[in-house]
Amino acid sequence: MAMYESEHTKFMREWMAKHPEEREEQKKGRALWWDKPQETQTTREFAEARLPSKAYPYATES
Structure with missing residues (x-):
């Protein structure tokens, strides 16, 4: 059974994957x-x- 993932969570995962430099800022x-x-x-x-x-x-x- 798949776990629910909100649109916001999906967006943030994709965005962080595209912008790894933001990890350091975080x-x-x-x-x-x-x-x-x-x-x-x-x-x-x-x-x-x-x-x-x-x-x-x-x-x-x-």
Whole structure:
């Protein structure tokens, strides 16, 4: 059974095959916005400071 593939996905696969230089630009963009080094101490502090959420967040009573 064949898997569904959208028109957009097909277009992007073909476009990337025709423009392999864009892979490098894609990597640069990802590094700029997403691939950031993580500081384990800061991550741990955020996790420790987190408060438990209410069962129903829209409740008006405490």
